[in-house]
Amino acid sequence: MSDTHSHSVAFVRTETLPQLPPPASEAGVVKWMRENLFSSIPNSVLTLVALYVIYQLVTGAFPWMANGIWNTNSLAECREILDGATGACFSVITERWNQLLFGFSYPSEFYWRPGLAFLLLFVAAAPVMFFDLPRKLLLFTAIYPFLAYWLVWGGTIYTPLFALLGIVIGYLVYARFVKDSFAMGFFGGVIAAFIAWFIGGYIVGAIAPAEPFLEAVQSRDMGGFMLNMTLGVVCVSLSLPLGIVLALGRQSDMPIIKWICVVFIEFIRGVPLITLLFVANVVLAFFLPPGTTFDLILRVIIMITMFSAAYIAEVIRGGLAALPKGQYEAGDSLGLDYAQSMRLIILPQALKISIPGIVNVAVGLFKDTTLVSVISMFDLVGMIRGPILSSTDWNGVYWELFMAASVLFFVVCYGISQYSQWLERRLATDHR
């Protein structure tokens, strides 16, 4: 049929035409813009409004940033150089950078110590965060808290050493008894560790050298972004195990333990962090034995840890509740006891489900560490509002300082949330 047609009908082409590109309006940038930006009238209006907003933002910020002055000693000098033109005075950041990071009373010759501790934090966190790395690195992670404490606070090395020793003894006792029952191993380990610390305290007091290798720095000398980082890292890492315990307690069948956990969690979650910081600042001293002096940072760490533990507990409770009942029954049917089925079956899955929530709490907690400036501790925000803005040189530089603070916080928080998204993808075991 077809060949008769092609021969008999004159207007049927016999050869294939070369392929042409699609019309300009149906390809490339133009098509993309038509589909994405100007597909309808309301859409076009939205696009124009958005472009106007971006235009305003850029034209407002760009000259200010580009004209920025980085090397003067006071705001007056900056204004002189700018001579009425729009421009930022970034020199406050260059001049006070160390104060922004370390506070104003941390001895400047020791800045390398928190700096080193910060760098080592990445080494210590790496095997936890990226579990493809060799497992032996976890040994360094275990040592890190003591090392970091020694680097930042200084003093005799025997204190962190004996603290570490107590934990090692506790672990050995745990490993000896855990074969009989988890509870016995756990409580035995805790008691052994406490005994070791108690004895260790006396030994350290006796053998501590008068001139330690790293000079001791008082907690009240800490400040700046270092204080935010310290509070954030310490409180998150402490509140995670506490939160797991609270969540398990809240899900427990034992009514008394359950109610203790419920009351604790609901009370902490019902009040703002500021009131808890007030408690740390003015009330906690009333509840301690007369005559004890308790470091303010330690008090704040206790309160913030309790605060975030309550939130993490709720997140993990959600994870526990989200597990199908069959998982619990599977543990029972294998003959595992409570501790075994929790450790081997339930918690790994529940924690995986809770990762986004835990990271949310961690990021929120890190941001909330700025609240300590309200009880007149000189963290990053406290440094800016207090010593720097009230100094005669820099009175009136608001934008530059708050921009620096915002950038520091943004980098850390955004980094953590990006990591958590990567972790979620990495841990996704469901095949979709």
Add this chain to the structure above:
Amino acid sequence: MTSVTDPPQGSFRLSMLINDTRYRSYTFQFIALVLLIGFMAYLGINLVSNLAAQGLNISFGFLGNAAGYDINQTLVEYDSQSSHLRAAVVGIINTLIVAFLACVTATIFGVIAGVLRLSNNWVVRKLMAFYVEIFRNIPVLIWIIIIFSIMTVSMPAPRDFRGEDPSASMLFESFAFTNRGVYSPAPVIDGASGWIVIGVFIASIIGIFAYRRYATKKLYDTGQLLPMLWPSVALFFVPVTLVYFILGRPITLDYPSLQGFNFQGGLHLRGSLIALWFALAIYTGAFIAENVRAGILAISKGQTEAAASLGLRPGRIMNLVILPQALRVIIPPLISQYLNITKNSSLAIAVGYMDVTSTLGGITLNQTGRAIECILLLMLFYLTISLLISAVMNVYNNSVKLRER
């Protein structure tokens, strides 16, 4: 092969307390209770001995004493001779005001940003993602201080509005943005007829809800669809306008005007209130945006397609199919965001807005030295508010919950 034997009867040994699952839970609870009571007793004994050493006692009598400080924003009558209790009440009212304003504004911001993040317009989508990421990842305290600094440092002073050729001018001759806050016209209600207008307005709002209920019921009962939008709009505007002009315009606006060193008249929104309000709103709005986005994404695309295949128009698909289902996902996190706003409003103390943390937990505490009592009351207040908000929102949550048969 061993058969399952009965648990050993009668022979109770001490080791069974920890090794036998029947008794173990009692052991643990007993230990926990003893530890808890011991810990509480330890704290209590310390408290008593510390208070005795400092010659203090626990008493709430100080609440009746004269406060002796001024509060710059009060809705109820208050002067420096009023009691500490009254100062606390003023603070509570101020907390509730800022929390309410911020909740409403944050919801608006959040819903708009959340919906726009799903827009198929690339620029808008990216702009909203930028907004969400920037505001979520920077502490709210920094936002509060930034906005407060803008209000106090970058805005013109009231004296800039004076003279023949002022360097600042009022917006529409009625709004003045100054470094002391925003001055705006305030409504002045003129006697009883003014209140009648307000009454009519409230009645017409109730009328709108009643009408919509009636229309929905009629739709479900008979399938007859009454128009919703136009009657609502008419009910909103027509009666109140009619009454307003019939009664001879009993509500007028009091415009702020420059007198002496400052603006007089009108409504004065302080810089601290605005900073707290907007910072909480834009910060929490970014979180709400993510909740809204997650809620809409949680509804499967098949729902949209099914609704479209039934012939519904896009607006109706959103209103009748997507949003009712998405609300179920959105409401629970929204509750906690409202709670967060209420709790974060305690940051007022950083900018000098006189909320309950600043009055009861700030000046009153410092003046009387009654730290334990003040903070106890403060915590009780926030606990009550938190429980109330979650109770109210849970009632609403139950009303939109999925009803399964």
